[in-house]
Amino acid sequence: MRRIMMLLACVAAFAACSDKVEVAGFMGEDPEIFPDYRNVTIPPNIAPMNFEFTENDADVILQVESPSRTVKVRPRGHLFSFRSRVWKEMLEEASGRGLVFRLYVKTREGWYAYNPFVMNVAKEPVDPYLAYRLIPPGYSLWNEMSICQRDLESFRESRIYSNRQGRGNCVNCHSFCSRDPERMLLHMRSEHAGTYVYMDGRLEKLDTKTPETMSSLVYPYWHPSGRYVAFSVNKTNQVLHASDPNRIEVFDEDSDIVVYDVLNHEIVSCDRLKSESSFETFPIFSPDGRYLYFCSAEAVTPMPERYQEVKYSLCRIGFDPDGLSFGGEVDTLYNARTQGRSASFPRVSPDGRLLAFTLSDYGNFSIWHKDADIHCLDTADGSISRMGELNSDDVESYHSWSSDSRWLVFSSRRDDGLYTKPYFAYVDGSGYACKPFLLPQKNPKRFYGSLMFSYNIPEFVSGKVRLDGRTLADFADSGEPVNVSFRLTN
Numbered sequence: 001m002r003r004i005m006m007l008l009a010c011v012a013a014f015a016a017c018s019d020k021v022e023v024a025g026f027m028g029e030d031p032e033i034f035p036d037y038r039n040v041t042i043p044p045n046i047a048p049m050n051f052e053f054t055e056n057d058a059d060v061i062l063q064v065e066s067p068s069r070t071v072k073v074r075p076r077g078h079l080f081s082f083r084s085r086v087w088k089e090m091l092e093e094a095s096g097r098g099l100v101f102r103l104y105v106k107t108r109e110g111w112y113a114y115n116p117f118v119m120n121v122a123k124e125p126v127d128p129y130l131a132y133r134l135i136p137p138g139y140s141l142w143n144e145m146s147i148c149q150r151d152l153e154s155f156r157e158s159r160i161y162s163n164r165q166g167r168g169n170c171v172n173c174h175s176f177c178s179r180d181p182e183r184m185l186l187h188m189r190s191e192h193a194g195t196y197v198y199m200d201g202r203l204e205k206l207d208t209k210t211p212e213t214m215s216s217l218v219y220p221y222w223h224p225s226g227r228y229v230a231f232s233v234n235k236t237n238q239v240l241h242a243s244d245p246n247r248i249e250v251f252d253e254d255s256d257i258v259v260y261d262v263l264n265h266e267i268v269s270c271d272r273l274k275s276e277s278s279f280e281t282f283p284i285f286s287p288d289g290r291y292l293y294f295c296s297a298e299a300v301t302p303m304p305e306r307y308q309e310v311k312y313s314l315c316r317i318g319f320d321p322d323g324l325s326f327g328g329e330v331d332t333l334y335n336a337r338t339q340g341r342s343a344s345f346p347r348v349s350p351d352g353r354l355l356a357f358t359l360s361d362y363g364n365f366s367i368w369h370k371d372a373d374i375h376c377l378d379t380a381d382g383s384i385s386r387m388g389e390l391n392s393d394d395v396e397s398y399h400s401w402s403s404d405s406r407w408l409v410f411s412s413r414r415d416d417g418l419y420t421k422p423y424f425a426y427v428d429g430s431g432y433a434c435k436p437f438l439l440p441q442k443n444p445k446r447f448y449g450s451l452m453f454s455y456n457i458p459e460f461v462s463g464k465v466r467l468d469g470r471t472l473a474d475f476a477d478s479g480e481p482v483n484v485s486f487r488l489t490n
Helices: 002-013 084-094 444-450 469-478
Strands: 023-026 040-042 051-053 060-065 070-073 098-107 110-113 117-121 129-135 146-151 157-162 171-176 183-188 194-199 202-207 217-222 228-240 248-261 266-269 278-285 291-298 313-320 325-334 342-348 354-360 373-378 384-386 396-401 407-412 421-426 454-461 485-488
Touching: 040 421, 051 444, 084 098, 129 171, 146 171, 157 171, 157 469, 171 217, 171 454, 183 217, 194 469, 202 469, 217 278, 228 278, 228 291, 248 291, 278 342, 291 325, 291 342, 313 342, 325 354, 342 396, 354 396, 373 396, 407 454, 421 454
Parallel strands: 023 110, 040 117, 248 278, 266 485, 396 454
Antiparallel strands: 060 070, 060 098, 098 110, 098 117, 129 146, 129 454, 146 157, 171 183, 183 194, 194 202, 217 228, 228 248, 248 266, 278 291, 291 313, 313 325, 342 354, 354 373, 373 384, 396 407, 407 421
């Protein structure tokens, strides 16, 4: 009986039909919907793209056309909701083509049609999971932070770790080795401070502060081999603006780059990455593991008085994974001194072709800079272009690539200027980005309208993270930290 009732509900919400709506006329305008999913490109394995019709209380009906069928959908209130099974079938049919959406409103004269819109369905699927930190704006409620994961093929969200599980320890900087859920790390601050490395079911706690480094390690990025992790060490401060639209300023008074050897518990650096005359930060490895990209700015004092003068260039140095050594020369790919803006948060696509990074007017904490936009460097010819479709009048930053280099996820404040939300965009091999779409939710208007957290550092993951938060909390409580050593190489 229960199955019959569920089937009837499915038919009512997403019922197939062969007849078309009899159209009396045309509105000549686009329908207003939230989220704005009009003319976006989506993966063939994404959760149902439910949306709200926001214009009025009129009687409306939606007609969705796939290559082989037409279905009618009636709203629940203003919400158009799609059953997972039917949605999945239609995506499979439309892969490499698209779905056409036709919205009709009933008037005294009959049904009137809005301009149709499409959801283009790419052939390339997206990685099935997304990991992120949920954090209150301004970081005042730090004990409420958590690292979560979302199944992108459904609406299921689960916590990897919550600050409440570990006596209020601040948890941050989650990172995965090539999107592998069995190889990750994160940091804890406060009582159980340390870097926690999870590899193939085994946990390890690291005490990464050494006499030769100014702080513990931050901003991690794994070498593709899993043998090394690049970090920066930073002397960081934060100020709150009373009237500036950028609200929060986070700046470095000093910073260096190091590489951690996972097997030998050793931190290694060189004088090109550890200079008193420069601030170095945001290191990442190239997909082939032979280069280390990073951002570097001329050191400025005093701070914070001159924080707006700090502008970071995008640089690259050779890296030898066999000998754990660095190249003799640093290449500058974006020169802040001559080009006038500041680079941060570089991310290279897994195929090595495109490097996405953020440009803002100054500094490196672009997630609070309204002028921050995502740009793209073509590694083949060195050309740089603004990824126009991705950007808005507010913040875009904190981005990562999918395994196949075709999807980019990033954080944006475009909706309300306060909370960052995850947006996804299809990117072709030349660097052209399609119109992005907001992470689907079962009831998106209600969900995002009541959400009091920002999505921080969204990262694609190839599967579900099995590490249990309670297990991690117990280990943090009882596990002895491993001390690491430091070595300055050539």
